[in-house]
Amino acid sequence: MNSIKSVPARVLSRRAGHSLEAEREQFDKNQAISISKAINTQEAPVKEKHARRIILGTHHEKGAFTFWSYAIGLPLPSSSILSWKFCHVLHKVLRDGHPNVLQDCQRYRSNIREVGDLWGHLHDRYGQLVSIYTRLLLTKISFHAKHPEFPAGLEVSDEVLEKTAGTDVNNIFQLTVELFDYLDCELKLSESVFRQLNTSMAVSQMSAVQCRLAPLIQVIQDCSHLYHYAVKLMFKLHSCLPADTLQGHRDRFHEQFRSLKNFFKKASDMLYFKRLIQIPRLPESPPNFLRASALAEHVKPVVVIPEEAPEDEEPENLIEITRTHPGTFHPPQVTSDIFEQTFGPPNGIRDDRDAQIESLKREVDTLRAEMEKIKLEAQRYITQLKAQVNSLEGEVEEQRKQKQKALVDNEQLRDELERLQQARQDSERSLRLCAEAEKKANATEIRYTKLKEKHSELINTHAELLRKNADTAKQLTVTQQSQEEVARVKEQLAFQVEQVKREAELKLEDQSMQMEQLRQELEARRDELDQAQRSLGHAKQAGTELSAQLETLQAEKEQLRRSVSEKECELLSVHSLVQEKELQLSQEADKASREICELQGRLLEKCNQEQSLQQKLLDEQFSILQETVREAEGILRDAMAKLDDPLHVRCTSSPDYLLSRAEAALESTATLESGHAQYVASIADAAALVGALALFAHLTADTIVNGSATSHLAPTDHADRLMETCRDCGQRSLDYLGKLKDKQTLGHAELGDVRRALRGVLELAQELRPKSLDIKQEELGDMVEKEMASTSAAIEDAVRRIEVRTEPWNGPLGRILNSCTDLMKAIRLLVMTSTNLQKEIVESGRGAATTQEFYAKNSRWTEGLISASKAVGWGATQLVESADRVVLQTGKYEELIVCSHEIAASTAQLVAASKVKAEKSSRNLGKLQECSRNVNEMAANVVASTRSGQEQIEDKDTMDFSGMSLIKLKKEEMETQVKVLELEKRLEGERVRLGELRKQHYALAGPYNAEEDGETRPAPAPRRGILKKPALAQKPSHLPGPGEEDHQSSPSST
Secondary structure, three states: OOOOOOOOHHHHHHHHHHHHHHHHHHHHHHHHHHHHHHOOOOOOOOOHHHHHHHHHHHHHHOOOHHHHHHHOOOOHHHOHHHHHHHHHHHHHHHHHOOOOHHHHHHOOHHHHHHHHHHHHOOOOHHHHHHHHHHHHHHHHHHHHHHOOOOOOOOOOOHHHHHHHHOOOHHHHHHHHHHHHHHHHHHHHHHHHHHHHOOHHHOOOOOHHHHHHHOOHHHHHHHHHHHHHHHHHHHHHHHOOOOOHHHHHHHHHHHHHHHHHHHHHHHHHOOHHHHOOOEOOOOOOOOOOOOOHHHHHHOOOOOOEOOOOOOOOOOOOOOOOOOOOOOOOOOOOOOOOOHHHHHOOOHHHOOOHHHHHHHHHHHHHHHHHHHHHHHHHHHHHHHHHHHHHHHHHHHHHHHHHHHHHHHHHHHHHHHHHHHHHHHHHHHHHHHHHHHHHHHHHHOOOHHHHOOHHHHHHHHHHHHHHHHHHHHHHHHHHOOOHHHHHHHHHHHHHHHHHHHHHHHHHHHHHHHHHHHHHHHHHHHHHHHHHHHHHHHHHHHOHHHHHHHHHHHHHHHHHHHHHHHHHHHHHHHHHHHHHHHHHHHHHHHHHHHHHHHHHHHHHHHHHHHHHHHHHHHHHHHHHHHHHHHHHHHHHHHHHHHHHHOOOOHHHHHEEOOHHHHHHHHHHHHHHHHHHHHHHHHHHHOOOOOHHHHHHHHHHHHHHHHHHHHHHHHHOOOOHHHHHHHHHHHHHHHHHHHHHHHHHOOHHHHOOOOOHHHHHHHHHHHHHHHHHOOOOOEOOHHHHHHHHHHHHHHHHHHHHHHHHHHHHHHOOOOHHHHHHHHHHHHHHHHHHHHHHHHHHHHHHHHHHHOOOOOHHHHHHHOHHHHHHHHHHHHHHHHHHHHHHHHHHHHHOOOOOHHHHHHHHHHHHHHHHHHHHHHHHHOOOOOHHHHHHHHHHHHHHHHHHHHHHHHHHHHHHHHHHOOOOOOOOOHHHHHHHHHHHHHHHHHHHHHHHHHHHHHHHHHHHHHHHHOOOOHHHOOOOOOOOOOEHHHHOOOOOOOOOOOOOOHHHHHHHOOOEEO
């Protein structure tokens, strides 16, 4: 810091007693102002100038004592925003403050933890962020206290990192885990912040959004260093430990890599960060730790804080000097000159020394401001130079790795050259041995006299051998079996060559024997010649004859000598040709052996590639299985969450539908068990297990959801048992899926607990089905015919009775009875048409089966048809009874209206029941629909005529109030109002009762499930309680017809 050096000594000595105390007071005051401005309840980011003053204060006092003395007095429990900004400022102080700040913060760990625990238990958006931020700060303090080699800013060189990790594998392993935990806390904070930024706050220029985003700048700086150190240590671990041991480390690093890459991408897209920080880009895929050379491809991510315009602020005043702007004068304040506060100006007049002091102060302020600007620029230059140094270090590291790789490649090439030289020496040695063998073979000249005759045979044999060798070489590249065949052919060829050589040797031996015989003959002739010469001396008389014989013998001798020399020349030429051919043969053999070695190398490489691809395929299969397991767990957890979801209370379902879903889920366990056994037997085939898992998860989740929906309409005891059974079923299923996620427990996973839970759901669904007596399915056919006949008879009887009632009546009652008669006739025509359509459906749908078998096979549809026909007959009978009571004036007109509505609804049910199985092109179906419309019209006529007649009859009884007094009229009015209120209350009660009656009616009738009435699933036994014909005064239990199956087969909102 600058000090006042040019102030006169007299002034300095006069102020020496108060300068240190005043400086300390001014420093405390400035720190308090900065802390109060930085940490407040405004939802806006912390200003950089206030945070920078706090950080400079820690460097000034070499610690954070002043900061904590003011921070512990802040009302942090009263405001979550205040706590959030406190965590942000503390993070900046830890990163950029004096190194002793870490020791001071150690003493206040309990305060930080209390703030986080307090806001963690409250449902506040900033409070949840504060809880996560305090955990990050505690982790940061603990890590740097345990590893003092790492500064709070996390910027160390690779040499320091290597020294800190050491050579002990356990230390490296533990340090890597701590770095992972550190990075997890940073990423969790960023994810929580981005999760709270919904669509309405997506603009990063809003102050509320910037208040949340501002601390992420420090998180980005920390994450870049932690990621680099984690990569370095992971490569070091993989160089010391096997890959299987570090599988968990790799999985955790890959998850952090994906989260960090997503975090950097989101931050890069925000305009707020683009002007404050330059975020590095991570590679598309994480480093491959299984390949050591991948370390050379790693580039250290560097975070750069770009240059920004200096803020309009006053320079720091860390020593007591009064601030005055040039050319202006301000009255004395609290921060004015201590000398003037203590003694005041001498005699009220400012002397030259005071003017000089003020000018010096202004110069000092100006110089201090310039120094701050220079410091800021120097800091930016240092940051840029550090970024350049880091990039250059990365390039140097990459060049060093490339150099090492080149040295390794050079060493491999040198070894390969030595092997080739050794192979060449071996071939030369074999050639020398071959030449020596040839020399030994050529020891006798006589052996090769007839090799010329065998020369052509050797050429042909050699050509054939070459062709076979080429064929075998081609076959060798195809499969390993062809290679074995080549070896076998080569052995045969070698055997044939050896046999040819033996035959040649035998022939040479024969020729040598012949030559030996010729020599013996020659010696015998020489002996004869000697005898002739000896006899020449004894017999001079035969001299002339002997000389002639001698000449002839000499001529023969010359001839023999010439023939021998010719044979010797031929033998030499043949010998040279044989040498050339054998040399060519040896060269071809060497070439073939080299090709065989090369092909063997390729074959081995191909085998290795196949093994690696097979392993990769197995890994991909297992990863697909794990993704399926995770997806299945998500489906089941979502279904289990609906058990406690208050919004799901309004959803209801039927026991029959729950029964069908539970049976389907139970059947899927067999498929899942088969797929699991198949995968355990052959881990290369996971298709069956993946498909079975998906089906099992969906069916089980459907069972749980429908079980919860069914419990909403069930009695309390059954509902609680059903909910607990569904929850147990979901938990058992999750336990089974959890075993599939681990390779060690995958083979021992069993479905016994899941089956028991599903059977429990089945039993409860059976208990919740409507309790009624059953009849045999074989009786359904007879029951249909009986019910249709009884319905027709009831309608005929109703028509006769209503016609008899109609004859003597005229006027309004006559019109009502006539409309009822028309309705009865229309119903009779409808029932007849429905009977004809029913016969047509049975004839077209039963095939080779009997009528009873057809009805038994479609039992649920048959029950609906019987219920509909019953309802029609009952409605017609009730209409006639109501008409009788109206005629006798013992009934009500409203009964006729209600009966008309019931008849219309019953006929609609009968038409719907018939329409389900009928063909669209059926003529009887068209007639039935036409009759249904006619019945609706007649019912409407009955309602209209009834209301009209009621109004005409009631109009005759006119109300005459002319004779009443005022008091009596008022009394009648009040009594009428009381009756109106009573009737309204009674009407409301009757409506509630009607609703409860309908609920009970639907519950007793039971739902209809279309899946149960099909070709592939036998229908459940019908219930005799449903088929029981009710008394005329009661409405029959309404069984939902087949036409309503779409509304009853799945849970619906009540």
